[in-house]
Every structure is written in structure tokens, then in C-alpha cells.
Amino acid sequence: MKVSFPYMGTTIVYKKLLELLGHEVIMPPKPSQRTINLGVKYSPEFACFPLKVIMGSYIEALEAGAEVLVTSGGHGPCRAGFYEQVHRRILEEKGHTVDFIVFNSMFRDFKQFYSNIKKLKDKNSWLKVIKSLWLVYLMINKLDILEKEVQRIRAYEVKRGETTKVWESIQKDFDTVRNKVQVMAAYDKGRKRLADIKTYEVKEDRKLRIGIVGEIYVVMEASINMKMEELLGNMGAEVERSQYLSQWVAYNALPSFINKTHEVDIIKAGEPFIPINIGGHAKQTVGHIADYGERGFDGVIHLMPFGCLPELVSQSIIPKISQQYDIPVLTLSIDEQTGTANNLTRVEAFIDLIRGKRMKKIS
Amino acid sequence: MKEFFLGIDVGSVSTNIVLIDKEGEVFYSAYTRTNGQPLESVKKGIKELHKAFPKDGRIRGVGSTGSGRQLIGTMVGADVIKNEITAHATATAHVVPDVKTIFEIGGQDSKIIIIENQMVVDFAMNTVCAAGTGSFLDHQSERLGIPIEEFGDLALTAERDVRIAGRCTVFAESDMIAKQQFGFSKAEIIKGLCEALVRNYINNLGRGKKLEAPFVFQGGVAANKGIKSAFEKEINHEVIIPKHHNIMGAIGAAILAREYVEESNCPTKFRGFEATDLSFEPSAFECGGCSNKCEVIKVEMEKQVVAMWGDRCGKWANSL
Numbered sequence: 001m002k003v004s005f006p007y008m009g010t011t012i013v014y015k016k017l018l019e020l021l022g023h024e025v026i027m028p029p030k031p032s033q034r035t036i037n038l039g040v041k042y043s044p045e046f047a048c049f050p051l052k053v054i055m056g057s058y059i060e061a062l063e064a065g066a067e068v069l070v071t072s073g074g075h076g077p078c079r080a081g082f083y084e085q086v087h088r089r090i091l092e093e094k095g096h097t098v099d100f101i102v103f104n105s106m107f108r109d110f111k112q113f114y115s116n117i118k119k120l121k122d123k124n125s126w127l128k129v130i131k132s133l134w135l136v137y138l139m140i141n142k143l144d145i146l147e148k149e150v151q152r153i154r155a156y157e158v159k160r161g162e163t164t165k166v167w168e169s170i171q172k173d174f175d176t177v178r179n180k181v182q183v184m185a186a187y188d189k190g191r192k193r194l195a196d197i198k199t200y201e202v203k204e205d206r207k208l209r210i211g212i213v214g215e216i217y218v219v220m221e222a223s224i225n226m227k228m229e230e231l232l233g234n235m236g237a238e239v240e241r242s243q244y245l246s247q248w249v250a251y252n253a254l255p256s257f258i259n260k261t262h263e264v265d266i267i268k269a270g271e272p273f274i275p276i277n278i279g280g281h282a283k284q285t286v287g288h289i290a291d292y293g294e295r296g297f298d299g300v301i302h303l304m305p306f307g308c309l310p311e312l313v314s315q316s317i318i319p320k321i322s323q324q325y326d327i328p329v330l331t332l333s334i335d336e337q338t339g340t341a342n343n344l345t346r347v348e349a350f351i352d353l354i355r356g357k358r359m360k361k362i363s
Numbered sequence: 364m365k366e367f368f369l370g371i372d373v374g375s376v377s378t379n380i381v382l383i384d385k386e387g388e389v390f391y392s393a394y395t396r397t398n399g400q401p402l403e404s405v406k407k408g409i410k411e412l413h414k415a416f417p418k419d420g421r422i423r424g425v426g427s428t429g430s431g432r433q434l435i436g437t438m439v440g441a442d443v444i445k446n447e448i449t450a451h452a453t454a455t456a457h458v459v460p461d462v463k464t465i466f467e468i469g470g471q472d473s474k475i476i477i478i479e480n481q482m483v484v485d486f487a488m489n490t491v492c493a494a495g496t497g498s499f500l501d502h503q504s505e506r507l508g509i510p511i512e513e514f515g516d517l518a519l520t521a522e523r524d525v526r527i528a529g530r531c532t533v534f535a536e537s538d539m540i541a542k543q544q545f546g547f548s549k550a551e552i553i554k555g556l557c558e559a560l561v562r563n564y565i566n567n568l569g570r571g572k573k574l575e576a577p578f579v580f581q582g583g584v585a586a587n588k589g590i591k592s593a594f595e596k597e598i599n600h601e602v603i604i605p606k607h608h609n610i611m612g613a614i615g616a617a618i619l620a621r622e623y624v625e626e627s628n629c630p631t632k633f634r635g636f637e638a639t640d641l642s643f644e645p646s647a648f649e650c651g652g653c654s655n656k657c658e659v660i661k662v663e664m665e666k667q668v669v670a671m672w673g674d675r676c677g678k679w680a681n682s683l
Binding site for chain 1: 430445446447448449472482483484485486488571572653654655656675677681
């Protein structure tokens with residue numbers, strides 16, 4: 001099968017899993033202005049931004065020859081749960097024939113989950129499937145450890161852009177691994193290369209740490225969020241995201257009675273503010289802000305797709321959390337109309353604000 | 364010898380140039396229209412300043428702010444290139460030390476800044492529409508045939524209240540036309556317009572924020588008495604308008620330059636008054652490196668590339 005998937009974050013891991021199972025993977029191009037234009041053209045105007053970008057990604061993947069699209073579903077009262085249906089219809093109307101494989105949590109509908117896995121399993125043995133899943137899970141974990149290091153080092157790099165370059169080449173190394181030994185070798189090499197990056201010495205009390213929270217797609221996909229992590233890094237701030245793939249997988253793959261992941265604590269931390277599930281990542285968003293506040297972060301950037309209902313709810317609760325934990329929060333809503341100059345001014349002023357908070361003066 | 368710090372605020376509507384001395388007092392200031400030509404207006408402004416500059420004076424630092432801060436900062440050789448929010452807050456905290464809330468309405472954007480103990484703790488910029496900015500008033504004054512300078516005074520003469528829809532410029536305009544047809548006078552319409560603008564501003568920017576006195580109102584629109592009185596009516600409290608309300612951004616940039624130079628002890632990067640005669644040309648080209656097709660801005664000074672920006676990947680910006 002010629003398989004493709006939405007572009008989000010470190011895509012090589014999805015690619016690797018599908019490759020290990022013997023599928024021909026059509027890599028969707030990284031979302032660019034063309035992707036966005038295509039997506040906006042064929043999507044309903046009032047759909048949220050991720051739907052539009054993913055729409056564009058699908059069209060580009062189909063142009064490249066994809067036959068099957070693998071994606072995740074959604075649950076709760078957020079529109080994301082209907083994405084696949086909307087995408088499917090639009091693509092059909094456009095005259096494409098395409099098959100979707102949609103993964104939802106296996107605890108909700110195990111039968112569907114099982115049949116999806118069987119489709120992807122193809123002629124492979126179950127042992128091979130399990131081995132492949134393990135290898136990819138190991139890869140995700142190692143990549144996330146390295147990425148967290150990247151997000152820290154970037155703030156202090158001497159030569160601007162070097163960390164990002166090294167990170168890109170680390171991902172390329174991981175792209176070629178076939179077994180556990182090679183994963184570990186790529187990981188060790190990556191660690192070493194990151195350690196070799198020349199950095200400025202910055203005193204502990206001068207370091208800034210910023211958390212990025214919000215809807216998963218706009219948080220994870222740098223090409224549509226103005227490269228927020230790089231932007232903050234270049235301004236001298238260490239960054240941590242609310243979403244990492246390894247966390248997402250661990251949280252969604254474990255049954256609740258043995259689920260001891262950090263995500264569970266996060267959702268608990270958010271419960272005083274949003275007690276019920278309102279869909280999307282609203283509960284995680286408020287939970288993460290509280291968590292960052294507790295861990296002494298200097299500030300939080302809250303990203304949301306324009307018109308995203310769950311994030312609008314969390315946005316209106318943020319002033320309360322911000323006050324309770326004494327942590328400044330900047331909300332930016334992102335869509336195809338995003339004017340970067342305006343948002344850049346906001347981010348710059350926000351960095352000044354948190355620096356000023358440290359130094360007890362404006363600048 | 365007298366030491367000065369230069370602040371330049373290049374906005375969408377006006378270009379402001381100020382000179383402050385070591386104590387932060389304004390020695391010279393000029394407020395001119397940008398007319399869509401930021402480079403020309405700054406060059407002209409600096410030439411004017413040169414004429415007024417004392418013989419024994421020396422410029423020790425330069426700061427630039429406003430939407431054209433990067434371009435102009437590169438041209439004049441600024442030591443500090445700062446965003447408008449920080450620049451405005453710096454200037455206001457200098458003039459009104461106990462300020463808690465700043466309303467700033469400029470040509471094409473408006474901001475609210477919340478200050479505690481001389482520290483910015485929260486801010487917001489208008490997001491949705493230009494209905495809460497100076498350009499909107501400018502446009503309406505033209506339509507009504509009343510010079511913008513007389514706008515505010517006329518609003519104060521209104522006898523009746525009229526409510527104008529302020530959510531969006533287009534709807535506000537059609538609502539105004541309807542109200543004119545109902546027989547309201549120009550003065551009343553203008554007063555309604557001022558109130559709509561303030562209502563829109565407070566609803567949009569003040570949402571979820573605790574607004575506390577003292578309030579300071581600045582930016583070009585602060586010259587408008589109608590808006591000032593609409594603000595006072597809306598928040599039920601006196602609003603302070605600083606003496607140099609229309610050049611606060613530039614003052615802030617100059618103060619920031621002073622702080623930077625005094626802390627770092629670096630000599631200024633100011634290229635001198637003569638630099639305005641050098642050829643300075645920004646140009647844009649479409650990079651064909653990937654499907655993003657970024658519009659990259661290249662700035663050349665005397666045929667030498669001095670700055671590049673606008674590329675998403677940093678290929679050009681990092682190449683210098």
C-alpha cells in the first residue's frame with residue numbers, strides 16, 4: 001500500500017513504523033505556503049486551522065501518489081473527531097479515491113482498533129508487528145529526549161541556527177535505523193553532537209524558561225506556528241512543549257488503571273479549573289499552565305487555532321490561573337490570516353515582560 | 364559638552380524623532396506624517412534635527428521602535444531596537460511613575476498595558492479590526508468633512524447621545540449614515556463615534572483585565588478630547604494625558620537606549636547625521652529555495668548588504 005499521514009512534528013517515527021511493516025511511505029511535504037493555500041481553498045471557511053492545513057497536506061500527499069491515509073481520530077465534543085469524515089468527503093468531491101485508516105483509543109472501540117491494525121499488519125507476523133511497535137516507541141522516546149535538549153541548548157547557542165541544523169541532521173540519522181542497536185547508536189551520536197555545540201555561559205538566575213501549551217497541532221507543527229520554539233530560543237529562552245509524541249503515545253496506549261504517566265497528573269492539575277471533558281486539549285492546557293507555574297517557569301505561550309472552541313474556553317480561564325500561580329501567559333491565535341509582524345511584537349514584548357519581572361523593572 | 368539620546372518611532376501614520384538629555388528631559392521633538400515612506404520621512408526628520416542640534420552636543424545612544432523599527436534601526440545604526448509595547452511602557456513609567464493602566468491608540472493599532480510597581484505585568488494589542496484605531500477616525504473625519512484636529516472639540520458640543528455600532532469599521536460607517544439620515548447633527552454623530560471606539564477598545568483589549576487608576580492615555584489619538592471624555596465616561600475615572608502623549612514611543616526608545624549604553628558602556632552604533640546622505644536601499648525578492656516562497660527583504664547600504672530578513676528558515680538572515 002502507498003501510505004501517507006498528516007505532517008506533525010517529528011514525522012520520521014510514523015514513517016518508520018509504516019516502513020517496518022513493509023508499506024511504501026509517501027512522505028507528505030512539510031506544510032508550506034502552498035499547503036496552506038490548497039487547504040484553505042478546499043476547506044469550509046469556518047473550519048479550524050489544523051483541518052485546513054491537514055487538508056492541504058493530504059492533497060499534496062495524493063499528488064505524490066498516496067492511496068491510503070493513516071490518521072488519528074478525536075473524542076469528546078471537539079470538531080477534530082469529524083476531521084476524517086470532512087476530509088474524506090472533500091477529497092471524494094475533488095475526484096480522489098482514497099482509503100482512510102483512523103486510529104481512536106483502543107479502549108473505546110477495540111474491534112475497530114483491531115481491524116485497523118490488521119489492515120496495516122498486512123502479511124507480517126504478529127511478532128513482527130509488536131517488534132516494530134517497540135522499536136518505534138524506543139525511537140520516539142530517544143528523539144524526545146534529544147529534542148528537549150535541543151530546546152534547552154538553542155537559547156544559548158553562539159552561532160545562531162546551529163542547534164536547529166544539528167537537530168535536523170539528527171532526525172536524518174534516525175531515519176535510516178533498522179534495529180535497536182542502530183537506534184542507540186544514532187542516539188549516542190546525537191547526544192554527542194548536541195554537547196559539541198558552542199554555547200554562552202549564562203548564570204542560573206538569568207535563565208528564562210517558557211512553556212508552550214495549547215491545541216496539539218499548532219503546538220507541535222513548527223511550520224505553522226511561526227516556528228515558535230526557535231523564535232523563543234533565539235530570544236534566549238529555554239522552551240518546553242506541553243505535547244511530546246512519547247507522552248501522547250504512553251498516555252493513550254495504557255489502560256487507565258495502570259496509567260501513571262505525567263499526563264494523568266497534568267489533567268488532575270487542570271481539574272480545579274475545567275472539571276469536565278470539553279474536548280480538544282483544554283484540560284491539558286490549563287493543567288500544564290498550573291504545572292509550569294508550580295515548577296517555577298517564567299512564562300507560558302498559549303497557542304490556539306483561531307475559533308477553536310475548547311481553547312477559547314481555556315483562554316477565558318487563564319487570567320485566573322495566571323494570577324493564582326503568578327505566571328504570565330500570552331495567548332496567540334493562529335490561522336491562515338496570521339500576520340507575523342504583529343505576533344512578533346507581542347512575543348518580543350512578552351519576553352521583555354518576563355525578563356522585567358525577574359529584574360523588577362521594565363527592560 | 365552636552366550628551367543626548369535619540370529615539371525614533373516609525374509608525375504606520377507618523378514618524379517621531381526625539382532627543383532626550385541624560386536626565387530624560389525632552390530637548391527636541393518632531394512629529395511628522397510617515398505618508399507610507401518611512402525611509403524618506405526619517406531621513407528628512409534627522410536632517411531637521413541636525414539643524415537644531417547644538418554645536419557642542421554629542422549623541423551617545425540611539426533607540427528605534429514602531430512597525431518600521433528594524434529597517435530604520437539598521438539605517439541609522441540603532442543601539443536598541445525595541446517593540447512598541449516595551450517602549451511605551453518605559454516612557455510612561457518615567458513620566459507618571461505610579462501609572463497602573465496605559466491606553467495607547469495609534470494609527471493602525473491600539474494597545475493596553477497593565478503596570479504594577481513600574482513593571483509590565485500584562486498587555487494586549489488589538490486583534491480583530493481597525494475599528495479601535497486612529498486610521499478609522501481619520502477616515503471618518505474626511506468623510507464628514509471635518510479636520511481631525513477639530514474632531515474632539517466638536518464632539519464635546521453634542522447635546523444628545525447617539526449609539527453607533529462600533530464592532531467593525533464598515534458597519535460603523537453604514538450605521539453613521541443611517542443616524543445622519545435620522546437627523547442627528549454632525550457633533551452628535553462624532554460623539555457617538557468616539558464612544559463606539561472606546562467601547563470597542565475596552566471590550567476587545569480590556570477583557571479579563573483589572574483596570575486600575577491611575578490611567579494614562581497616549582498615542583496620536585489622545586489629542587482628541589472627544590475620545591478622552593468618552594474614556595472617562597466609560598471607566599468613570601479621570602484619565603491623564605501626558606504632555607508628550609504623541610511621541611511617547613520615541614521617548615521610550617531613547618530612554619531604553621540610554622539605559623543600554625549606561626549599562627553596557629558600549630560606544631554608540633549611530634552612523635552620524637551624514638549617514639542620511641548615503642544610498643540606502645531596501646529591496647525584496649522571492650526566495651525559490653522551497654515551496655514557502657518567502658519574500659525576503661534585503662537592505663543595501665552603499666551597495667553593500669547590511670541586513671536581510673523575512674525568510675522562515677533563516678537561510679538568508681543567518682548568512683550575514
